[in-house]
Amino acid sequence: MAVEEKEIEWLGKSVKRKEDDRFVRGAGNYVDDVVLPNMLHMAILRSPFAHARLTSIDTSAAEALDGVVAVVTGALLAEHNLAWMPTLSGDTQAVLATDKVRFQGQEVACVVAENPYIAHDALELIEVEYDPLPVIVDPKKSLDDDAPVIRNDKEGQKDNRIYHWEAGDKEATDRAFEGADVVVSLDTHYPRSHPAPLECCACIADVNPGTGKTTIYMTSQAPHAIRTVFAMVTGLPEQNIQIISPDIGGGFGNKVPVYPGYVVATAASLLIGQPVKWTEDRSGNLASTGFARDFHMHGELALDRDGKMLGLRVGMLSDQGYAYADAQPSKFKAGLFHIVTGSYDMPAAHVVTDGAYTNKAPGGVAYRCSFRVTEASFLIERLVQNAAYEMDMEPAELRRKNFIRPEQFPYTSVTGFIYDSGDYEKALDLALEKSGYNELRAEQKRMRDEGKLLGIGLASFTEVVGAGPSRDYDILGIKMFDSAELRVHPTGKAILKLGVKSQGQGHETTFAQIVASELGIPPDDVTVQEGDTDNTPYGLGTYASRSTPTGGAATAVVARKLREKAKEIAAHTLEVAPEDLEWKGDHFFVKGAPDQSTTIQEVAFAAYTNHPQGMEAGLEGVTYYDPPNMTYPFGTYVVAVEVDAKTGEWKVRTVVAVDDCGIRINPMIVEGQIMGGLTEGFAMSSMQQIAFDEEGNCLGSNFMDYLLPTAWETPHFELHETVTPSPHHPMGCKGVGESATVGSPAAYANAVVDALLHLGVRNIDMPMTSAKVWEAMQQGRQAQDQ
Amino acid sequence: MFPRSFEYFAPTSIEDALALLAEHGEDAKVLAGGQSLIPLMKLRFAAPDYIVDINRIQGLDYLEEQDGSLRIGALVRTSDMERSELIASRYPAMAAAAPLISDPVVRNLGTVVGSLCHADPQGDWASVMLAMGAELVCRSATGERRVAIGDLIDGPFTTTLEPNEIATEVHVPDPGAHSFGTYLKLERKVGDFASVGVAVHLALDGDRVERAGIALTAVGAGNIKAKEAEDALAGAVLDDATIDRAASLAAEAADPKTDLRGSADYKREIVRVFVTRALSQAATAKAA
Numbered sequence A: 001m002a003v004e005e006k007e008i009e010w011l012g013k014s015v016k017r018k019e020d021d022r023f024v025r026g027a028g029n030y031v032d033d034v035v036l037p038n039m040l041h042m043a044i045l046r047s048p049f050a051h052a053r054l055t056s057i058d059t060s061a062a063e064a065l066d067g068v069v070a071v072v073t074g075a076l077l078a079e080h081n082l083a084w085m086p087t088l089s090g091d092t093q094a095v096l097a098t099d100k101v102r103f104q105g106q107e108v109a110c111v112v113a114e115n116p117y118i119a120h121d122a123l124e125l126i127e128v129e130y131d132p133l134p135v136i137v138d139p140k141k142s143l144d145d146d147a148p149v150i151r152n153d154k155e156g157q158k159d160n161r162i163y164h165w166e167a168g169d170k171e172a173t174d175r176a177f178e179g180a181d182v183v184v185s186l187d188t189h190y191p192r193s194h195p196a197p198l199e200c201c202a203c204i205a206d207v208n209p210g211t212g213k214t215t216i217y218m219t220s221q222a223p224h225a226i227r228t229v230f231a232m233v234t235g236l237p238e239q240n241i242q243i244i245s246p247d248i249g250g251g252f253g254n255k256v257p258v259y260p261g262y263v264v265a266t267a268a269s270l271l272i273g274q275p276v277k278w279t280e281d282r283s284g285n286l287a288s289t290g291f292a293r294d295f296h297m298h299g300e301l302a303l304d305r306d307g308k309m310l311g312l313r314v315g316m317l318s319d320q321g322y323a324y325a326d327a328q329p330s331k332f333k334a335g336l337f338h339i340v341t342g343s344y345d346m347p348a349a350h351v352v353t354d355g356a357y358t359n360k361a362p363g364g365v366a367y368r369c370s371f372r373v374t375e376a377s378f379l380i381e382r383l384v385q386n387a388a389y390e391m392d393m394e395p396a397e398l399r400r401k402n403f404i405r406p407e408q409f410p411y412t413s414v415t416g417f418i419y420d421s422g423d424y425e426k427a428l429d430l431a432l433e434k435s436g437y438n439e440l441r442a443e444q445k446r447m448r449d450e451g452k453l454l455g456i457g458l459a460s461f462t463e464v465v466g467a468g469p470s471r472d473y474d475i476l477g478i479k480m481f482d483s484a485e486l487r488v489h490p491t492g493k494a495i496l497k498l499g500v501k502s503q504g505q506g507h508e509t510t511f512a513q514i515v516a517s518e519l520g521i522p523p524d525d526v527t528v529q530e531g532d533t534d535n536t537p538y539g540l541g542t543y544a545s546r547s548t549p550t551g552g553a554a555t556a557v558v559a560r561k562l563r564e565k566a567k568e569i570a571a572h573t574l575e576v577a578p579e580d581l582e583w584k585g586d587h588f589f590v591k592g593a594p595d596q597s598t599t600i601q602e603v604a605f606a607a608y609t610n611h612p613q614g615m616e617a618g619l620e621g622v623t624y625y626d627p628p629n630m631t632y633p634f635g636t637y638v639v640a641v642e643v644d645a646k647t648g649e650w651k652v653r654t655v656v657a658v659d660d661c662g663i664r665i666n667p668m669i670v671e672g673q674i675m676g677g678l679t680e681g682f683a684m685s686s687m688q689q690i691a692f693d694e695e696g697n698c699l700g701s702n703f704m705d706y707l708l709p710t711a712w713e714t715p716h717f718e719l720h721e722t723v724t725p726s727p728h729h730p731m732g733c734k735g736v737g738e739s740a741t742v743g744s745p746a747a748y749a750n751a752v753v754d755a756l757l758h759l760g761v762r763n764i765d766m767p768m769t770s771a772k773v774w775e776a777m778q779q780g781r782q783a784q785d786q
Numbered sequence B: 001m002f003p004r005s006f007e008y009f010a011p012t013s014i015e016d017a018l019a020l021l022a023e024h025g026e027d028a029k030v031l032a033g034g035q036s037l038i039p040l041m042k043l044r045f046a047a048p049d050y051i052v053d054i055n056r057i058q059g060l061d062y063l064e065e066q067d068g069s070l071r072i073g074a075l076v077r078t079s080d081m082e083r084s085e086l087i088a089s090r091y092p093a094m095a096a097a098a099p100l101i102s103d104p105v106v107r108n109l110g111t112v113v114g115s116l117c118h119a120d121p122q123g124d125w126a127s128v129m130l131a132m133g134a135e136l137v138c139r140s141a142t143g144e145r146r147v148a149i150g151d152l153i154d155g156p157f158t159t160t161l162e163p164n165e166i167a168t169e170v171h172v173p174d175p176g177a178h179s180f181g182t183y184l185k186l187e188r189k190v191g192d193f194a195s196v197g198v199a200v201h202l203a204l205d206g207d208r209v210e211r212a213g214i215a216l217t218a219v220g221a222g223n224i225k226a227k228e229a230e231d232a233l234a235g236a237v238l239d240d241a242t243i244d245r246a247a248s249l250a251a252e253a254a255d256p257k258t259d260l261r262g263s264a265d266y267k268r269e270i271v272r273v274f275v276t277r278a279l280s281q282a283a284t285a286k287a288a
């Protein structure tokens, strides 16, 4: 049968997001939308103190309240060996406090009641006596010899140090510094921020006493891993645990860990025999769940007099809160922070990292940052900018001089990364051109003469995403492969089941496009399923920009497998040898006789109705993809800001972002990811921080204090691309979900500092509030007056 | 976000509402736009036993001039102020403040009178009303009185309003035939409460300032009337020296606290910069 020519190229097409139909109609299905028969509601009592001994808990009045079914305390959980649970970094974290509370907002007790109003009424009736202890909010003081030990629950823990970890070569780095003409240094704090997804955490635990099955609806970015952790923590048989992550309203890393609310709800459902729902409120989310960043960083960069980089020295102290709960590969104590050499051909580097306990919430999730790459990228891009000032060089040229050159790829960095591909200069040049960089510099000079402040900042970031190769990457021992199962039905429609889990990234569209591109089944005919552990193959979930590098690769590979089988079926129905067939987008044809052809849909039908003797029926397959390497997206961002010389307020005038994430499957979705990241980078640089006072009170536990930018102040973004395909990804793609969050904060910070350069300002810690900018200007002016 | 239980009344006349307050007094709260009260109840910082919702009472949403002065009824929303031609043409300080208050959703519900009764030191309306010399009309089942805004505010979130009273309107005196007014607000993002706010109202007589009103937001335990700065302007011509002096006096009147929004010094400096900007704007407008 002849096949008419039609559009068969699905890569690089901005297909409208299939999932948006239900979202714009308000017909999404989030955990809180799920209602089960006989469902009870849980509320959490949190500690008002940051550090205190628990002397007594009296739950009798709460239990006596009409409609209260149970009050769960740490003591009760301890009887079932559930008072503590492991974190994703192999530390322990309290489910409900037993001995002490260790941060303000810590979970102390839970009420399970007929409705959430009663549950909250009962919280007020629980009487807890606390004996306050000295509070540690400063991680530097936390490591003092006489600091009170926060984790006195842990045997052998004599201080507040969590880890000391080094990467790179100390001696080589020392030698590089000895031979240097110029050394610049920078001390900066990348403040504690919070992913603050629009939907807070929630779960419904349904332990069915009749069937023995435990079904948990959960806001999880990594449902399979959670199932395994739950099986290990609770001792429930894993085949009887089903985790269902329905629609998720944003995750950004916040929904990777296991939180106490999930565990208590499950324990409560087990004890009571009814489903228990827990829906977190905003304050609970901001005050107790996975924060991000909080790195105190010191960097030193050594250069020769021509501006060639010789070595990099970095010291970093991580404020972990009271538990080491980073979500990151177990091999790397400070995540992938040691990629801190960035886009530069750095001959020597030495990175020393320390982690400290403080009386703050645990977390350290990688808020759109691929395991701490954000902090690394920020540090090197700030340092390079300051080095350029120190050497009186144009910052763009200093970067150019030191970039890893295209012919050096694959490039092995001195801290152990194998960069797969890149063309950094091309991205830089495009960004300079598109932003009118030279004109901006000229205008800056003119404005300064009029007393007006314009600042121009650059960042040429490189990211490392797509964890990852099993030789290096695991979470709690589970290797970081990912999976895809593709089932093509007799009518030629397909279901794709994945181990990753979208929280808004558009998987239902992007992955359908991969199938379309590889197998010729249009995206509308491919349903993508994720999030239900009973019905999807095992995978490590979605975070760290890993879905396309791992799950996307798995999808391409499984689709190609099916295409091979399809070819044999096609050969059978066309009565030729498989070698005589050629594939074109969505059909096979006989070489030299293009009108003898069969579509993929016809082949699919044949797979169930007319398959060759000796071949298994059906057109289905599953692949577990172990990536050979990480992918290394990169780009250059140019930001220009105007600073009010009197008030310190600053406004973004220009953002030009050049991103290279290899092949783009759906450019519209990629651009959405980049714009979101640029917005979050702006937020972190300008307004966001989870701060604490001396007593450990959290000063950022609501949206009045923890600020999210609105469309109003969010800058206009101009996006451009270069395309350097990943050499090892089956489709040449790289992850992109985090590029802009990683790359942009330094560009904003560099721009604001650049505006104040003539005042001697070289650093303002984020968030660069108008007050901090004003203080910096004041200090600069005073220093100049002296 | 689950408030404690409460009993809800929605009277349709002011008399019924006052009777309910007379009966339940301390245990009742008036509900106007709910943009301050409901968040407090959801957080359980406030837990009134009775809510007297005044939104069903007819005839409380007037915004009009009468005998030369402006009357703003208790159900006039901030968005009404934002859209009113009367306000735009005659009350520039109010016109400047209205769109700077929160976001459209909050403005569509939140009332001017409710904002005054709430007495948040970061509330913007109280500064505007202080600068304009406004008074609040308060009614109880037994009578009616007028309170100057300065006497209404008794500290952060505390007023001299009696539990049995409803504030029925704001009364704003004639701004003068020739006047200038503005409201400047430092905020961290759109919809934020003020880090610093400055309201300026000037009644002008040719070159001279006849009467000046300057009030400050978020730099003290309540909105602050910068009396000395006002006095320095009264009768003066708006030259650079006068502007500097008034701006410095206003900055001295501020009593800010250091917090994440900035140091006390910073906030005081912002007051000085904003008063300078406002007065310079007045001087230029006059010259033009």
Ligand SMILES: Cc1cc2nc3c(=O)[nH]c(=O)nc-3n(C[C@H](O)[C@H](O)[C@H](O)COP(=O)(O)OP(=O)(O)OC[C@H]3O[C@@H](n4cnc5c(N)ncnc54)[C@H](O)[C@@H]3O)c2cc1C
Binding pocket: B029, B030, B031, B032, B033, B034, B035, B036, B037, B038, B039, B074, B100, B101, B102, B103, B106, B109, B110, B111, B112, B113, B114, B115, B116, B117, B118, B120, B122, B123, B124, B125, B161, B165, B166, B167, B168, B191, B192, B193, B194
């Ligand atoms: C997100 C958000 C942002 C905001 N940002 C700002 C801002 O930038 N600037 C600003 O000024 N405000 C801001 N507000 C507050 C807002 O303007 C409120 O609407 C206002 O402060 C209160 O007015 P209301 O009508 O909503 O009063 P309600 O919340 O109904 O009542 C507030 C208090 O006043 C009492 N009350 C109300 N009306 C009367 C009356 N007629 N007689 C007696 N007592 C009465 C109530 O009993 C209650 O105690 C914000 C609010 C929100 C939710």
